[in-house]
Amino acid sequence: MAGLEDLYKEIILDHYRNPRNRGELETPPAVKAEGFNPLCGDEIVVFIDVDDSGTIADVAIGGQGCSISQSSASMMSAAIKGKTTDEARDLIESFKGLMSIHEKGLDGAAAEGDKPDLSMGDLSALRGVVKFPVRIKCAVLSWNTLAQALDDARTN
Amino acid sequence: MTFDVATIKADFPLLSRVIDGKPITYLDSAASSQRPQSVLDAMDRYYRESHANVHRGAYRLATEATDAMEGARQKIADFIGAPHAHEVIFTKNATESMNLFAQSWGRGHLHAGDVVVLTEMEHHANIVPWHMLTESIGIELRWIPVDENGELDLTDLDRLLDGAKLLSVTAMSNVLGTITPIKRLADAAHAAGATIVVDGSQYVPHLPTDVVDLGIDAFVFTGHKMLGPTGVGVLWGKTELLDAMPPFLGGGDMILQVTKDGFTTNELPHKFEAGTPAIAEIVGLGAAVDYLTALGMEDVRAHEVSLTAYAMRSLKERFGDDITIHGPSEPASRGGVLSLIYKDVHPHDISQVLDQDNVYVRAGHHCAKPLMQVMGLNATARASLYLYNDEADVDTLADALASADDIFGF
Numbered sequence: 001m002a003g004l005e006d007l008y009k010e011i012i013l014d015h016y017r018n019p020r021n022r023g024e025l026e027t028p029p030a031v032k033a034e035g036f037n038p039l040c041g042d043e044i045v046v047f048i049d050v051d052d053s054g055t056i057a058d059v060a061i062g063g064q065g066c067s068i069s070q071s072s073a074s075m076m077s078a079a080i081k082g083k084t085t086d087e088a089r090d091l092i093e094s095f096k097g098l099m100s101i102h103e104k105g106l107d108g109a110a111a112e113g114d115k116p117d118l119s120m121g122d123l124s125a126l127r128g129v130v131k132f133p134v135r136i137k138c139a140v141l142s143w144n145t146l147a148q149a150l151d152d153a154r155t156n
Numbered sequence: 157m158t159f160d161v162a163t164i165k166a167d168f169p170l171l172s173r174v175i176d177g178k179p180i181t182y183l184d185s186a187a188s189s190q191r192p193q194s195v196l197d198a199m200d201r202y203y204r205e206s207h208a209n210v211h212r213g214a215y216r217l218a219t220e221a222t223d224a225m226e227g228a229r230q231k232i233a234d235f236i237g238a239p240h241a242h243e244v245i246f247t248k249n250a251t252e253s254m255n256l257f258a259q260s261w262g263r264g265h266l267h268a269g270d271v272v273v274l275t276e277m278e279h280h281a282n283i284v285p286w287h288m289l290t291e292s293i294g295i296e297l298r299w300i301p302v303d304e305n306g307e308l309d310l311t312d313l314d315r316l317l318d319g320a321k322l323l324s325v326t327a328m329s330n331v332l333g334t335i336t337p338i339k340r341l342a343d344a345a346h347a348a349g350a351t352i353v354v355d356g357s358q359y360v361p362h363l364p365t366d367v368v369d370l371g372i373d374a375f376v377f378t379g380h381k382m383l384g385p386t387g388v389g390v391l392w393g394k395t396e397l398l399d400a401m402p403p404f405l406g407g408g409d410m411i412l413q414v415t416k417d418g419f420t421t422n423e424l425p426h427k428f429e430a431g432t433p434a435i436a437e438i439v440g441l442g443a444a445v446d447y448l449t450a451l452g453m454e455d456v457r458a459h460e461v462s463l464t465a466y467a468m469r470s471l472k473e474r475f476g477d478d479i480t481i482h483g484p485s486e487p488a489s490r491g492g493v494l495s496l497i498y499k500d501v502h503p504h505d506i507s508q509v510l511d512q513d514n515v516y517v518r519a520g521h522h523c524a525k526p527l528m529q530v531m532g533l534n535a536t537a538r539a540s541l542y543l544y545n546d547e548a549d550v551d552t553l554a555d556a557l558a559s560a561d562d563i564f565g566f
Contacts, residue, residue: 004512008505008563040504041521041528041535064534066504067564138504 006128007135008067015071015122020078023060025049030058031152035145037137042069046145050153054084061142068126068135073142075122085150092143094120098127099136159455161546167192167447168544180514181552186330186358186493186540187518188380191444195383198443199436209432211409225435228442229425235445236356236375237366238392242424245391245398246433250357251281253376253391254324256428257353258285260401261322261374265351268294271320273350275300275308275336276530277329280523282355286324300325302530306332306483310340317348325352327359327370331522331538332483333464333493335359342371351397357381361542362460362491364453373397383448384441387434398424405430456543463541464492467550471496474554482536492541495522501560503537509563510537513556 025032025047035044042065049058059077064070076095080088098120129139165171168190173180182190202224208217210225226241233241247253266272272286276299289295298316303309306329317323323345328335338354345352353374359365361382367375374393380386393401403410403421407430412420421427448456465487471479475498482495496517498506507519518538521528528534539553 004509004563007508013564039520041525042504043534066502068504070502132508135504135508 006131009125009128011122011125012067012071015074016067019061019070019074021059021061021074021081024062025058025060030060031149033145033149033152034063035141035148037065037069037141039137040066042066042138042141044069044073044142044145046073046142046149048080048146048149048153050085054086056080056083056085056088065141066138068129068138069141072123072126072139075126076142076146079121079123080146085153088146088150091120092147095123095126095143096140098123099130099140159451159459161459161544164451165544165546167194169193169196171544175514178514180516181549181556182516183539183541183545183549183553184516184518185361185381185542185545186538188386189361189383189542190544191383191385191440192447194447195385195440195443199385199440202436202439207435210435211426221435224439224442225433228438228445231442231445231449232390233392235365235449236360236377236390236392237368239368240395243392243395243398245393245425245428246438247389247391247428248387248434249380249389250355250376250378251389253378253389254281254353254355255285256391256404257374257376257393257401258289260404260428261351261353261397262289262293262295264400264402266293266295266321269296271296271298271322273298273300273316273320273323273325273345275325276302277306277308277332277334277336277524277527278324278326279330279355279357280525281357282324282326283526299526302527305485306334306531307489308334308336310337313341313344314348317344317350320345320348320350323350323352324355326355326357328356328362328491328493329483329524329527330358330493331495331524331527331536333358333490333495334484335363335489335491338370338372342373346371358491358493361448363457367392379437379441379444382441382444384444385434385437388437388441391428395424398428401428403427403430407431409433451543459543460492460541461487463545463547463550464490464494466547467492467494467539467541467553470547470550471554471557475557479557482531482533492545494539494541495536496539496557497533497536498557498560499564501564503535505564506537506557506560509560510553510556513552513559515553515556517553 030047030049043063045062047060051057061073170190206220208221210222230241233244301309351373354372356377360377379388410430480497484490503519
């Protein structure tokens, strides 16, 4: 059985206790998207301000939830700030890939094609979440909400 | 039979399971209870010896299957004090029972602008069916508020019921454990000319129930929270009320006659039981009722009041202001449903930490989002007690809860 130390890594708890980019942005110019996890009641609000060159100039996170959903949102906000929307979409894809890795590929170095993506930075700390399948929804909530915000920003 | 929890526990095979070398502590019976060997045996025996379709065949097995199902119906009717077994309608769960009632009674009795009164502490199963009628018929909903102690605030009851067609209310909150004053509510509803339907999902498993004494018109509950299997629930209604309701699902068993031009409905209870029912599950629920009856619901209730008092006292003594237990403070006026907030640890994380010690509680909004909003809560960790829990289970919960400090370091 996976131990809690695989889940509650220090960096995750740090983002939970000291969330980055917490707050709101004025809409417009920013766009706002809300995400809900109907099972546990977690709510995430993502604000992104995309400039004319397609760069995410600013990001803010609101809502409430458990340590995993909150820390994932905090790390995400730090990771996407200053990135282009295309880069942000790539990151969403990479993060979701990280979350759906089969557990047998996690323990030890045996798994091929499964090495941590260095560009993921702090986010790699969340890879332990896949050992707790119920919590994957918590970790991806903010990312799904970001995808929605990016879609909204494109149509605006 | 004396109420000996160790003996009772031994009747439930799942409760003796050991995971990773540790026993399990099951504290989520408000979501779904476990079931005793006698229920499993009854269902197994039914499938091994007596299965055939019911109400159809003329041969031996079909008669045995029909007798087993109708025998269970009679037991369940007796268990809730229903005057007639034909008033017990089998559904798949309490949610389906409430939807059946809302769609059938609602279609027959409600028109645009008619008022249905709910309370703020309802489960979504007693909210969404009425929202659906708001959309399809245009009914109006009114809400009995909840006070800071987690009880119904009945100050404006008469005004809320004035002109209302229906009051639909829970007998016990699945979040707070609050036992609502059903007799008083029934009297007030009838005085206002309204019908009253009660959600007994959290009540029937834990307290002696008499639908006639409660003075209500209809009642819904589910089997799997009262030691029975999943897949079977009940709608009880007074004969004249059920007779006046149009059928819900159409198909086999619910008809007297079908022609190319139309159909006529069968009599109660078959009118509301289209298609082959969950026969084995109904038989299992009958066995669950036998088990509860043998224990005695008065004794079940006494045990749970005593255990709830112990839990509230011991958790408070150990954790002081670090723990909040929502709902009524007096154990005698509530069920053993303990919605907890511990320090600043999110309920989802609490549940995860407890899981390490095989202590099973529910985390989340408990399908009662309007109540959570009123209480200013996003989620709680809910430990719920039943007849097979004892003080050692509560102590294990407390020890496991304390280990959250090691991780979250508050």
